[in-house]
Amino acid sequence: MATNAWMDVQIVQKRLEADDIVSLLLRAVDGARLPLFEAGAHIDLEIAPDLIRQYSLCNRPDDDRTYEIAVLREPASRGGSAAIHDRLQVGQTVRISAPRNHFPLDHAATHSLLFAGGIGITPILCMAERLHGAGASYEMHYCARSAAKMAYRDAIAASPIAARSVLHLDDGPAGQQIDLARILADPAAGAHVYVCGPAGFINAVLECARAQGWAEEQLHREFFAAPTDRPAPEGADESFTVTLASTGLSVEIPAGRTIVDILGEQGVFIPTSCSEGICGTCVVHVLEGVPDHRDYLLSDEEHARGDRLTTCCSRSKTPRLVLDL
Incomplete structure (x- = not known):
C-alpha cells in the first residue's frame, strides 16, 4: 500500500x-x-x-x-x-509527501525525445535539466495555445536547455507548429519518447509514434487527468471477492462500487487522492487473481504482469483477488 x-x-x-x-x-x-x-x-x-x-x-x-x-x-x-x-x-x-516517481527517465537511452503540452511542461522541464546536466542526447518540444499560456518560457530561453528546445504555439505561424510525423520519423534503437500534457496531446504523440514504428517499451506518458473519452469496459461489471492476505478478511465488491470504498466500510482504509487511476496513491500488490485494469498510471507491461492494481478504479477478471494488505 x-x-x-x-x-x-x-x-x-x-x-x-x-x-x-x-x-x-x-x-x-x-x-x-x-x-x-x-x-x-x-x-x-x-x-x-x-x-x-x-x-x-x-x-x-x-x-x-x-x-x-x-x-x-x-x-x-x-x-x-x-x-x-x-x-x-x-x-x-x-x-x-516525500517524492515518488511513476514517470522516470531511462538513463540508458541513446536519445530522449521530450514532449510537453501546456502544464505538462512541469515534469518534462525537470527531465530536460537532468539530461542536459548528464550530458545526454535529448531534445524537447513544448506546445501551448499561445505565448501567454506558456509557463517557464523565459526561464527556458535563459537556460542552457534552450539550444535543444523547440517551442510551438497553436496561434503562431504555420512553420513553427509541431510536425509529429517528422520529429518521430525513423525511430532509433535505444531512443525513448516521454510525453505529458492533456489527454488529446498525449494520445496524438503516442499514436504518431506507434504509426512510425516506435515500440511500446520506448514510449512513456503521464496523464494529469483521466481522459474524458476513456473507453467503456468490455461487458458489464460483475461482482468479485477481495481477500486480504494479512487477515483473511474477504469482502464482495459489487458492480458499481470500488475496492477502496468497500474496504473502507470494513475499517480497512487505503490512502486515495485522484479516484481516477492516475496518481498511484492507492496502488497495492496483487498476490492472486487477474486484475481488470482501469487506470492511466501503470504501463502496458505492468498491466500484463498483473502484480499491482489501482484500488480506486480497477476491478478483477477473476472471481477472486488476494491483495497484499
Whole structure:
C-alpha cells in the first residue's frame, strides 16, 4: 500500500508563470535538506484537510533545498487548483509527501525525445535539466495555445536547455507548429519518447509514434487527468471477492462500487487522492487473481504482469483477488 511520510514546508515564493498558472517554491520549515528526487517525480500536497493533490516537481533534481511545482487553474476544479490560486500565500505552511516517481527517465537511452503540452511542461522541464546536466542526447518540444499560456518560457530561453528546445504555439505561424510525423520519423534503437500534457496531446504523440514504428517499451506518458473519452469496459461489471492476505478478511465488491470504498466500510482504509487511476496513491500488490485494469498510471507491461492494481478504479477478471494488505 502506498504510504506518505508527511513533511512540513513553507511557501517561500508564489509567482504567476502564465495565464492561469502559478508556481509555488517550497522549503522545509526548519531549513533542513529535502529528500532528493529523480526527474519525473511528483509530491502529494495537502491543500486542506481531506484535500490532497499531486503535482510534478519541476526544479532541478539536484536541488535539495527547495521543491517547485506549477499549478494550472482548472475551470472544473474540484477544489485543488482553485484553492492554490486563491488561498495559499507566501509564508504559509503546508504538508507534502516525500517524492515518488511513476514517470522516470531511462538513463540508458541513446536519445530522449521530450514532449510537453501546456502544464505538462512541469515534469518534462525537470527531465530536460537532468539530461542536459548528464550530458545526454535529448531534445524537447513544448506546445501551448499561445505565448501567454506558456509557463517557464523565459526561464527556458535563459537556460542552457534552450539550444535543444523547440517551442510551438497553436496561434503562431504555420512553420513553427509541431510536425509529429517528422520529429518521430525513423525511430532509433535505444531512443525513448516521454510525453505529458492533456489527454488529446498525449494520445496524438503516442499514436504518431506507434504509426512510425516506435515500440511500446520506448514510449512513456503521464496523464494529469483521466481522459474524458476513456473507453467503456468490455461487458458489464460483475461482482468479485477481495481477500486480504494479512487477515483473511474477504469482502464482495459489487458492480458499481470500488475496492477502496468497500474496504473502507470494513475499517480497512487505503490512502486515495485522484479516484481516477492516475496518481498511484492507492496502488497495492496483487498476490492472486487477474486484475481488470482501469487506470492511466501503470504501463502496458505492468498491466500484463498483473502484480499491482489501482484500488480506486480497477476491478478483477477473476472471481477472486488476494491483495497484499
